[in-house]
Amino acid sequence: MIQRSGYLSRFTRTLWLTVVFFVMFAITFFLYLRAERQTEHAYELRHHSFVLADELRQSSDDLTRMVRTYVATGDPIYKRHYQEILNIRDGRMPRPVRYEDIYWDLVLDDDRRPAPDGEAISLLERMRLAGFTTTELAVLAMAKANSDALTKPEFAAMALIEPPHPATATNRLKAMRMLTDTAYHLAKAGIMKPISEFYKMLDERTLKAIRDAERFATLLRLALIMLGAALAFLLWSAYRVLYATLGCSVDELQERISRLGKGELSLPIPVARGMEDSVLAWLSGTQRSLARLDAERRAAEVEVRQLNAVLEQRVAQRTEQLEAAGRELEEFSYSISHSMRIPLRALDGFSKILLDEYGTTLDDEGKRLLNVVRDNAQRMGRLVDDILHYLSLGRRPLEQAPIDMDGLVRGLCAEIQAATPERSLHFSIGELPPSRGDWVMIRETWRNLLSNAVKFSWESDSVLVEIGGAAGNEENVYCVKDHGVGFDMRYADKLFRVFERVHPTGQYEGSGMGLAVVKRIVTRHGGRVWAEGKVNEGAAIYFALPNKGENHG
Amino acid sequence: MDDSVKEVEILLVEDNPTDAELCMRALKRNKMANQLVWVKDGAEALDFIFATGAYSSRNVCNGPKVILLDLQLPKVGGMEVLRRVKADERTHSIPVVILTSSKEDRDIAESYELGVNSYISKPVEFDAFAKVVAELGMYWLLVNRPPILK
Known part of the structure; x- marks a missing residue:
């Protein structure tokens, strides 16, 4: 980690250094x-300085020309020009x-000026404004002072041809001589x-300035080359550091990452020697x-699949x-029950024969006891059946066939009423949606539930049994409800067990198989049964049959 | 055997002696046990019906008027006896009544497929049993008219 951050800081340092060098x-x-530009400026300055110095020289020559012309011609305009030149030079005009x-x-003599x-x-x-050095200024001031000093003999020469002196040829000659003598x-x-001296100084100054500027420019050029090389x-070293950090080029890295991103995990990524601590x-x-x-x-998936397969197989x-054990058990129960029928028949049959053929030699108690044997043999026969x-x-x-529940139940109700004409039975039949299943x-199921309802109702004149049903999406639920002896909800799950009786033997006829049979039938249909009840207030038995899309809506 | 000479009316095929006795008593009560032969297994029943083995002196065509056949039999099963009787043209018109403890749907179905004339499940109660036996004896011996055998 330390090494890594070192790499990064080295790259950053290099980057910052590059920025500084670039600045x-x-x-x-x-x-x-x-x-x-400095060189050009030196040349410009030289020209400007030259022009200024030349203006001084020109003014001196112009003065000489004006004074001489005036002396030669006596035309006052030249004297005025002379004076004007002096005034302009001294800043008075x-x-x-x-x-x-x-x-x-x-x-010319018409005195028209070429410039405003x-x-x-x-x-x-x-x-001074042009930036002349003190020495230069002193030299030029001396030249000007000399020029100013020369005006004295020139004015004197001009005075020779002016009143009070007569403008004679002699005077004119004398004046001219004054202006041309040694x-x-x-x-x-x-x-x-x-x-002239100033010109030399100017050349030196210019040359020096140019040389200085050129030397400086050369230095800078050198610096530029070095800085460029450094940059x-x-x-290059930033690139090297970046390459060392990444371990390869940016393009390659991008390609590798994008492949990993696409899930190409199995392709190995080769790392060059010395790049063991790189991004790559x-x-x-x-x-x-x-x-x-x-x-x-x-591998785990395969293993899980295999385990699953093994598990499923197991x-x-x-x-x-x-299932085989269950079948075996049922087979066993079946054959036991079946085998019991023969001895039971013998028990009952021979008891009967005894009664019939030897009844005269038995007293009443003997006959009663034999009848007890017969009763029990017969009861056991019914249980076995x-x-x-x-x-x-x-x-x-x-x-599996469609069943008209309503018709089925109404028929059964009529049958039960016909079998018990001494009792007044009221069957309140609600909605009974059709279903599918084994009709028999x-x-x-219905017969057991209905006869149970009648059986466990109070032995009054009128018996009310409520029958209803409801169609659902998953299953249809049916219910038979009586207002009889009911049962304790604590024993609700016992109701559906084989031979489990909630009421004592003898009180109500039956083997205690009715609800067990109901449960077995409904369970075989893939449905479920349950009961609700309260002691002395009645019982309601529900059963639900799976609804395989038989009901529309 | 005397029985072989006489015309046999009922052949009882029953391995259980108590059931056989109950059956015979029930018939006797209704005076129908006089010409009854009781055999204890399927092999003996076949010998009797087809006049082979111990019964070779019998005439096959002089068969019993009705056969009361149990299904659970030693040696040869009741279903096999039924199949053989109904497969043979000399005997196939003899009424066969299965009198058994079995209530198995598949036994009932198979029996009817083989051409059984009645299938009766023996009730446990003797009174009901006696009544059933008497009624079927009455029907097959007295009411039913078998075809004349040549």
Whole structure:
């Protein structure tokens, strides 16, 4: 786990480092662009500086031309121009736009100007604004000062041809000489020399600025190359770290995961050497676990199926054995019951013969005792017959036919009433939905229930037996209810057992088989029976037969 | 045997002596036991009916007027006796009454399939038993008219 988080942090670290280097690269690139512009700026500055210095030189030459022309022609317009040049240079008059271009050469004797006026600003001020160094400014200020100083002899020369002096040729010549002699040219050279010096300084300054800018640009270019290389390296190492973390390429990993997701668990995932702690290796481990679990699950399933089969076979075997045992038991009961009939018949028969043929030699008590023997033999005979009948219910095949319950019950009621004419029986017959089953057996069920109801009713003149039924989705329920002696609900489950009697022998005739027979018949039909009752208040016996879609609605 | 000469009216096939005695007494009461032969198993019954073995001196055509046959018999079962009697044209017109303790549906069905004339389940009560035996003796011996055998 520690190793894993280390891998992840290494990847993150590499990623962050890449971001930092990228930012540095961007800054350097920006600086490089600026350095490239710096060279251009140096050239621009040089040109601007040159123009400013040249404007000083030009103004000096223009002054010389104006003063000489004035002296030669005496035209006052040249003197005005002369004065104007001085004023513009010192910022006392507005400086025309694009004054640095050719200006005074284009102003002719009609005094029309080639450009409009601009802002009034002195030349030295403009030089200072242009960022000239102190030395440069000092040199140029000296040149200007020399130029200003030269105006003194020039004004003196102009004064020679003005009143009070007469404008004679001599004076004019004298003035012209003043403007062309060696002293004048020396003074002129005194102006031009600093300017020339400034040009040299300007070139040096420009060259230095360009060299500085180029050196800086070269440095930056170098830095850019190194940063680029570093970036490439970082990206490569980020890829390496990622590869080491994943153990394979992202595409392959995606493919593997998607296969696992689709449930292809059995395909092993190969892991390269040295990649034992990668995502792919964990995935490989997961795949192995999943494949193992899957195999175990399949094996368990097979085992469960086999066990199930064995279990089912055993259940079938046991059921068969149980059924065979049940059949055997019934067979046994049947043959016992059956075998008992012969001795019973002999018992009764020979008792009767004894009574008939030797009755005269027996006294009354002897005859009574013989009759007791006969009574019991006969009762046992009836019991045996009942048992045989009960057992035969399980041996007979079950007929399945529609049964009109209402008609069946009404017929039985009439039969029972006819058999007991001395009693007034009231059968209240409710709805009795039709059903399916063995007609003979179902009839016996109803007969047992109805005769029981009559039998256990109070021996009054009128007997009420309520009969009803209800159709259901799963089963049809039928009920016979009397208002007779009833029974204790505690013995409700005993009612349906063979020979179980809730009432003492002799009180009510019958072997105690009636409800057992009912239960056996209904159970064979797949139905169920139950009873509700209360002592002295009557009993209700219910039975339900499965409804196999016979009732519509 | 004297009986072989006389015309036998009832052949009782019954292995149980008490049942046989009860049966004979019931018949005797109604004066129908005079010409009765009692055999104790199926083999003897077949010997008697088909005049073989101990009864070879008998004439097959001079058969009993009725055979009272139990089903549970030693050696040869009652059902086999019935089958043989009804399969032979010399004897198939002899009325056979199954008189048995069995109430099995399949025994009843099989008996009728083989051509039994009556199937009677012996009641336990002697009075009822005597009544049944007397009635069937009365019917088969006195009421019923068998075909004339050649």
